[in-house]
Amino acid sequence: QQQVKQSPQSLIVQKGGISIINCAYENTAFDYFPWYQQFPGKGPALLIAIRPDVSEKKEGRFTISFNKSAKQFSLHIMDSQPGDSATYFCAAGSGAGSYQLTFGKGTKLSVIP
Amino acid sequence: EADIYQTPRYLVIGTGKKITLECSQTMGHDKMYWYQQDPGMELHLIHYSYGVNSTEKGDLSSESTVSRIRTEHFPLTLESARPSHTSQYLCASSGGTNRAKNIQYFGAGTRLSVL
Numbered sequence: 001q002q003q004v005k006q007s008p009q010s011l012i013v014q015k016g017g018i019s020i021i022n023c024a025y026e027n028t029a030f031d032y033f034p035w036y037q038q039f040p041g042k043g044p045a046l047l048i049a050i051r052p053d054v055s056e057k058k059e060g061r062f063t064i065s066f067n068k069s070a071k072q073f074s075l076h077i078m079d080s081q082p083g084d085s086a087t088y089f090c091a092a093g094s095g096a097g098s099y100q101l102t103f104g105k106g107t108k109l110s111v112i113p
Numbered sequence: 114e115a116d117i118y119q120t121p122r123y124l125v126i127g128t129g130k131k132i133t134l135e136c137s138q139t140m141g142h143d144k145m146y147w148y149q150q151d152p153g154m155e156l157h158l159i160h161y162s163y164g165v166n167s168t169e170k171g172d173l174s175s176e177s178t179v180s181r182i183r184t185e186h187f188p189l190t191l192e193s194a195r196p197s198h199t200s201q202y203l204c205a206s207s208g209g210t211n212r213a214k215n216i217q218y219f220g221a222g223t224r225l226s227v228l
Contacts, residue, residue, distance in 0.1 A: 032215045043203050043219030044156070087153055093215060100146075101217060102172075105155040 003027050004092050006104025013111050019077035021107045023090035026071065030092040034101070035064065035075050038087045047088070048075070080111045116140050119204050119220035126194055127228050134189045134202055134223045142208030145187040146217065149173060150201045152224075162187060194227040201225070 005024045013019045023033075034049035050057045050064040050073065057064045063076040077084055087108045091101040117138040126132055138145065143164045148156040148171075158171030162181040176198070177191050187206075191198055201224045205217040 034216070036219075040153075041221070043205075043221050045219065046216050049215070089156065100158065100161065100171075103156045106153065108153060 003102045004090060004104045006090050006107060008107060009105065010108045011110070013077075013080045013109065015080065015082060015111055015113050017080050017111075019075075019080045019084070019109055019111070021075045021088055021090070021109070022072065023074065023092075023104050024070075024072045025092045025102075027092070027094070027102075028071070029094045030102075032093040032101075033064070033066065033073050034091050034093075035062075036089045036091060036103075038089065038106075044089055077109075080109075082111045082113060085109055085111050117204060117206055117218050117220040119202075119223050121223060122221060123224050123226075125226045125228065128193075128195055130194050132191050132194055132225070134204075134225070136187045136189070136204030136220060137185050138187075138206040138218070139185060140206060140208065140218070141184065142206035142218075143184065144207045145181065146205040146207075147171070147177075147179060147187070147189050148203040148205065149175065150203055150222070152201060156203065160189065194225075196227045199225060199227050 035047045036044035037047040038044040048059050048062050052068050061078045066073045087106045089106045090104040093101040120135045145162045147160040150156045157173035159175040160179040162168045201222045203222045204220045207217045
């Protein structure tokens with residue numbers, strides 16, 4: 001049973017466009033929602049994260065939108081650049097001593113010039 | 114930049130061999146994790162540790178074993194490698210204080226091929 005569903009599986013965006021990746025979760029105990037970026041041959045690296053006490057968090061060109069009632073969160077990449085081409089993973093975790101993360105299946109983003 | 118290191122980066126080995134994948138971190142993190150990932154696919158947690166002498170199995174069943182004798186070191190061992198073990202293995206750690214404690218830092222991974 002997959003607890004974090006991510007879509008789309010792949011995404012092609014033109015340079016300068018907006019990339020949007022969506023995730024939905026089932027476990028209401030989740031209270032930490034990070035996004036990781038992975039380049040080929042590298043391990044995932046934390047990009048941005050949000051907690052359910054806010055509905056939006058922005059860091060540079062990257063924004064997380066969070067809808068607690070719908071149990072959904074999304075990553076928006078504004079002014080997408082070819083250097084943003086990577087695989088993006090959403091994840092969800094709960095505190096209370098656990099700190100394990102459940103990952104989505106990933107979205108391969110290609111930004112074309 | 115995360116200070117977590119995995120060796121070897123690539124390993125090609127024959128069926129039946131015993132292998133150990135190394136993972137070390139210099140951040141003093143108490144929590145460490147092993148994930149299995151087919152290239153570009155989702156990450157599956159196979160082992161985790163919350164401190165020295167603490168190890169637990171993750172969500173994905175794995176024939177590998179782990180040990181945590183020192184805080185900074187979390188090796189993964191396969192007693193008898195099989196072609197089905199061919200995958201990428203990622204090590205991660207987390208720790209720190211307050212909001213930073215949830216952040217998992219990943220190594221670059223070991224790509225294992227069993228012939």
